[in-house]
Amino acid sequence: MQTLGEFKLPNFFNYPPYFTLQPVRDTRDKQIQLWKELILDYCRTQKIFVVGLDEDFPLFSNPVIERSLSNEAREAFLSAVVSEGRAEWTDKSRRKCLLLWHRIQDWADLIIRFAKDNGLEDSVMTVEEIRSGIESRGTELHGMDRTILMRALKYLENKGKLAIFKGTSADDEGIKFSI
Amino acid sequence: MAGAFLPAAELTESGRPILKPGEVECSLLSAVDLLSEELPTFPHLKSGLLILTTHRLFWLPPETNNRTNPSSFIPLSAIQNIISNKKSIKSMFHSPRIRFQVSATQDGRIMENGGRNSVTITLVVRGKTDPDSFVGKFWEAWRGRAWEATGSASGSGSALGDGGGSGSGPPLAVRAPVVGVSGILRKEQEMWESTDKSLQDAFQDLNALMSKAKEMVMLAEKMRQKLLSGSSNQNSGANDEELGTKEEMQDWLLSVGIVSPVTKESAGALYHQQLSRQLADFVKIPLERAGGMINLIDIYCLFNRARGTELISPDDLLQACSLWEKFDVSVMLRKFDSGVMVIQSKTHSDEEVFARIKSLIMKPEALLTGVSATEAAMTLGVAPAMAKEYLLTAETKGLLCRDVSPDGFRFYINFFLELNSKDMYLVKDHSRYSTWTSAVLSR
Numbered sequence: 001m002q003t004l005g006e007f008k009l010p011n012f013f014n015y016p017p018y019f020t021l022q023p024v025r026d027t028r029d030k031q032i033q034l035w036k037e038l039i040l041d042y043c044r045t046q047k048i049f050v051v052g053l054d055e056d057f058p059l060f061s062n063p064v065i066e067r068s069l070s071n072e073a074r075e076a077f078l079s080a081v082v083s084e085g086r087a088e089w090t091d092k093s094r095r096k097c098l099l100l101w102h103r104i105q106d107w108a109d110l111i112i113r114f115a116k117d118n119g120l121e122d123s124v125m126t127v128e129e130i131r132s133g134i135e136s137r138g139t140e141l142h143g144m145d146r147t148i149l150m151r152a153l154k155y156l157e158n159k160g161k162l163a164i165f166k167g168t169s170a171d172d173e174g175i176k177f178s179i
Numbered sequence: 180m181a182g183a184f185l186p187a188a189e190l191t192e193s194g195r196p197i198l199k200p201g202e203v204e205c206s207l208l209s210a211v212d213l214l215s216e217e218l219p220t221f222p223h224l225k226s227g228l229l230i231l232t233t234h235r236l237f238w239l240p241p242e243t244n245n246r247t248n249p250s251s252f253i254p255l256s257a258i259q260n261i262i263s264n265k266k267s268i269k270s271m272f273h274s275p276r277i278r279f280q281v282s283a284t285q286d287g288r289i290m291e292n293g294g295r296n297s298v299t300i301t302l303v304v305r306g307k308t309d310p311d312s313f314v315g316k317f318w319e320a321w322r323g324r325a326w327e328a329t330g331s332a333s334g335s336g337s338a339l340g341d342g343g344g345s346g347s348g349p350p351l352a353v354r355a356p357v358v359g360v361s362g363i364l365r366k367e368q369e370m371w372e373s374t375d376k377s378l379q380d381a382f383q384d385l386n387a388l389m390s391k392a393k394e395m396v397m398l399a400e401k402m403r404q405k406l407l408s409g410s411s412n413q414n415s416g417a418n419d420e421e422l423g424t425k426e427e428m429q430d431w432l433l434s435v436g437i438v439s440p441v442t443k444e445s446a447g448a449l450y451h452q453q454l455s456r457q458l459a460d461f462v463k464i465p466l467e468r469a470g471g472m473i474n475l476i477d478i479y480c481l482f483n484r485a486r487g488t489e490l491i492s493p494d495d496l497l498q499a500c501s502l503w504e505k506f507d508v509s510v511m512l513r514k515f516d517s518g519v520m521v522i523q524s525k526t527h528s529d530e531e532v533f534a535r536i537k538s539l540i541m542k543p544e545a546l547l548t549g550v551s552a553t554e555a556a557m558t559l560g561v562a563p564a565m566a567k568e569y570l571l572t573a574e575t576k577g578l579l580c581r582d583v584s585p586d587g588f589r590f591y592i593n594f595f596l597e598l599n600s601k602d603m604y605l606v607k608d609h610s611r612y613s614t615w616t617s618a619v620l621s622r
Contacts, residue, residue, distance in 0.1 A: 008604070010603040010604050011604075011606060011612075011616045011619070012594075012598060012603075012612070014619060015591070015594075015615070016549065016582035016584065016589070016591060017549075017580040017581060017582045017591050017593070017595075019582070019584075020580075020581055020582050020583045020584070022580050022581065022595070023574075023581070024574055024575055024577065024580070026577060026596065027577060027580050027593060027595045027596065030595040030596055030598065030600070031595055033600040034595070034598055034600050034603065036600070037600045037601075037603060038603065041603070066584070066586075067582075067584055
């Protein structure tokens with residue numbers, strides 16, 4: 001079976017029509033569905049948060065059969081992920097996509113569990129510490145996208161689970177848990 | 180019943196009269212009654228289509244009561260006299276009538292070889308068309324005696340040539356001296372005469388050519404019939420070489436064409452209707468050769484080529500084709516989603532073609548590399564443009580899906596719908612997907 005790094009590719013990745021946006025409705029719907037799942041699967045396992053239309057996203061071309069997706073197809077497949085709420089366009093021109101393989105509330109739950117696991121229920125820590133600190137090493141939070149992390153933290157702030165306070169620069173934004 | 184009095188006319192499947200060799204249509208009139216005012220037993224044929232040819236006068240029943248009065252004809256050779264129309268005040272209020280005398284047997288039957296009695300037949304023109312021009316053509320056709328020429332084709336041409344020359348002056352051999360005014364006049368006249376004569380010679384040649392051409396057409400027509408009857412009962416016996424020459428022959432004969440094309444001049448208001456019927460008869464052979472479906476453009480070329488000089492416009496062709504819906508003919512016009520229009524026989528089934536496409540696309544090499552329209556055309560035995568239409572239709576039905584790449588436009592078997600987006604690694608047994616997967620893995 002073909003792999004992409006450590007990622008196992010399904011057989012149909014070598015099926016040339018998979019790389020041409022199908023014009024027939026039923027076929028196209030199924031094709032979009034398959035692409036959506038494959039993109040989310042791949043990004044989750046490879047910890048990819050941002051996919052750009054113009055970047056070399058490994059899934060978007062298959063050198064084995066010499067096929068790659070057209071811009072139109074890329075946009076169609078990413079739009080499908082967006083419309084399911086599993087991704088967001090980062091700009092109006094729709095060139096880049098922020099992938100939420102966990103929804104914001106799922107990320108928030110992960111943060112709460114992380115805080116509880118480490119006995120941080122009333123502690124203060126910086127945002128950067130969550131992303132790259134020793135405590136988060138080995139969890140899904142490690143290395144996560146800052147934009148998503150901030151959104152999850154804001155979500156928790158609105159729920160009263162923590163408070164965000166600003167420092168002098170973006171780097172030293174801090175949070176205080178109150179779970 | 181009209182059958183007892185008039186000979187029955189043979190019609191083609193689309194309802195046009197089958198003409199004799201050399202017979203040409205001259206004029207058509209719709210909504211014409213045919214009756215005899217003096218014979219009460221003679222049937223009253225109501226509001227039919229009247230077709231005048233160089234040999235016969237056809238009366239075809241209106242579509243609705245096809246059975247009560249069969250199509251019949253009066254041979255022009257049986258006509259003894261066409262009675263001129265008397266203009267009277269009374270005739271202004273009636274539908275125009277055309278009367279003529281026909282030789283008939285004792286009991287009023289009209290036969291091709293005539294009879295001793297004579298019957299007056301009346302045509303009542305109920306349509307809005309002008310009967311005068313028809314009467315003119317009627318006279319012309321009757322006087323033309325084309326039915327006699329069929330036996331000895333060369334007769335009429337030379338007779339015409341001789342007739343034109345009879346009015347000329349003294350033979351040129353006797354030359355008078357060129358003196359004075361009368362001399363100049365004579366010289367002038369001589370010049371006139373020599374021009375006249377060379378013109379006549381020229382036309383005589385043309386006439387000879389025409390009568391020869393007629394023979395050639397007849398010969399070709401005969402050979403075509405022979406070939407056609409030959410190809411229908413040839414099974415496995417014929418070898419390739421014979422087939423090859425037959426095909427070649429067919430190609431030559433295609434250019435022989437239609438002896439009596441429907442023209443605006445002859446058919447008038449009925450032009451499209453009659454053209455439509457003639458076309459329906461014409462397309463059968465090319466349609467058979469093209470595998471049951473043929474591009475409208477191809478038919479346009481073939482049809483016009485067969486018509487020779489009486490070319491029709493693409494619009495006329497389209498109109499003629501769209502009229503098929505109204506008649507009971509064995510062919511139909513079909514428009515693909517892409518806008519391409521084709522003529523297809525009603526017996527032709529898409530299912531059969533799709534089954535063939537499916538078996539083609541499931542071959543190991545096609546599973547791996549797909550098929551292009553050109554490749555499909557070769558397997559299906561149709562034109563590439565047609566093959567593409569078929570492939571696109573099969574795609575719409577979910578049988579195929581496309582692959583557009585720098586290598587071109589290719590079609591693959593469609594197994595998208597078999598795939599499971601929740602478990603992308605699942606390959607169901609005995610599915611198209613599993614067939615494809617094993618083909619890919621065994622590469």
